[in-house]
Amino acid sequence: MRLLKTQVICLANQIGGCGKTSSAVSMGAAFATLGYSVCLVDADPLCNLSMSFGINCDNLYREGKCTLADAFLKKKPAVEIKQDFEGRFPALLSLVPGNHGLSSSSVKLEAQLQGLIAGNEISSMDADDHRNEHRLRLRKSIESLRGVYDIVLIDTAPNLDFVMTAALVASDWFIIPVFPSGYDLSGLELLLRTVERVRARFNPELRLAGVLLGNYDRNTKLDCQIHDLLKKQFTEQSVFQTTIGRSVRYREATFGMVTVFEMPEAAPQAEQYLALVKEMINRGAKGIVGQTANPLPSVADLSRLAAQEEVQGVVNG
Ligand SMILES: Nc1ncnc2c1ncn2[C@@H]1O[C@H](COP(=O)(O)OP(=O)(O)OP(=O)(O)O)[C@@H](O)[C@H]1O
Numbered sequence: 001m002r003l004l005k006t007q008v009i010c011l012a013n014q015i016g017g018c019g020k021t022s023s024a025v026s027m028g029a030a031f032a033t034l035g036y037s038v039c040l041v042d043a044d045p046l047c048n049l050s051m052s053f054g055i056n057c058d059n060l061y062r063e064g065k066c067t068l069a070d071a072f073l074k075k076k077p078a079v080e081i082k083q084d085f086e087g088r089f090p091a092l093l094s095l096v097p098g099n100h101g102l103s104s105s106s107v108k109l110e111a112q113l114q115g116l117i118a119g120n121e122i123s124s125m126d127a128d129d130h131r132n133e134h135r136l137r138l139r140k141s142i143e144s145l146r147g148v149y150d151i152v153l154i155d156t157a158p159n160l161d162f163v164m165t166a167a168l169v170a171s172d173w174f175i176i177p178v179f180p181s182g183y184d185l186s187g188l189e190l191l192l193r194t195v196e197r198v199r200a201r202f203n204p205e206l207r208l209a210g211v212l213l214g215n216y217d218r219n220t221k222l223d224c225q226i227h228d229l230l231k232k233q234f235t236e237q238s239v240f241q242t243t244i245g246r247s248v249r250y251r252e253a254t255f256g257m258v259t260v261f262e263m264p265e266a267a268p269q270a271e272q273y274l275a276l277v278k279e280m281i282n283r284g285a286k287g288i289v290g291q292t293a294n295p296l297p298s299v300a301d302l303s304r305l306a307a308q309e310e311v312q313g314v315v316n317g
């Protein structure tokens with residue numbers, strides 16, 4: 001380990017397709033390239049993160065191997081679930097694979113609970129304590145990675161369900177990846193309200209590491225306006241200075257089940273993620289951290305900008 005303490009970072013935005021998984025993969029590879037040890041955690045039932053590393057989550061079940069579902073259902077420590085990648089990012093990158101059944105874990109835990117109540121093993125008055133304990137299971141499982149890895153990166157699903165909020169409960173930091181479209185930004189208010197509830201009930205230490213603008217084209221007026229608006233509303237400090245440019249290389253990397261760091265033709269994309277993690281490390285070193293990410297971007301403003309851009313697109317042909 002190079003850091004004094006393990007930092008657990010969750011990528012959170014309930015809007016689909018805004019760069020959570022791509023950023024988890026590329027940031028993991030960037031930290032590993034700089035010599036930091038990283039464990040990626042796939043908390044999305046779609047298992048895109050696991051697939052990015054060539055892991056087929058269906059086969060894991062058949063092979064009797066553990067997945068993140070075991071953290072919830074069997075209280076398995078993540079350090080006993082993680083897999084290492086021989087020959088890739090030697091000894092510095094590991095992954096806790098996802099499970100397509102993750103989304104049903106809360107239903108299974110609730111059914112267990114109802115069974116205990118029906119069997120008179122607990123009273124219904126105890127049930128809330130048990131539900132709270134369920135929400136802490138991922139955190140407890142990930143505790144086992146503390147002191148082992150410098151960085152733990154949790155990829156989450158595009159919703160705010162039990163597993164996603166358990167990832168917030170388990171994290172020290174959250175990053176909000178955003179693509180520059182009015183739709184991508186409209187859900188931020190609910191995300192931040194959810195973060196406030198997680199802070200109040202389970203994890204007061206949870207902090208915003210930054211808003212990350214990806215799929216960004218600095219030659220497009222709308223993209224620049226959205227970048228400025230984010231900085232205005234979230235404060236300059238809370239939006240990463242590093243932006244991730246629009247490029248087909250990310251889809252190519254996903255398709256080839258490699259990271260942009262393993263594609264020579266994607267060197268500029270790898271450079272951007274290196275710049276991003278260096279920015280994070282420097283911020284940490286200087287003690288500059290984003291606090292609560294309020295005030296929120298005005299959804300009305302963003303919709304107006306998006307509409308203007310559409311009209312311009314029509315006028316310009
Ligand atoms: N900078 C970028 N430029 C162009 N395409 C990108 C960029 N980053 C990611 N993509 C592509 O955008 C798509 C969505 O990205 P990604 O899967 O990372 O989003 P996500 O937030 O994890 O989605 P979901 O919420 O569905 O899990 C993918 O096809 C990915 O390859």
Ligand SMILES: [Mg+2]
Pocket residue numbers: 020021022044048155156
């Ligand atoms: Mg994803």
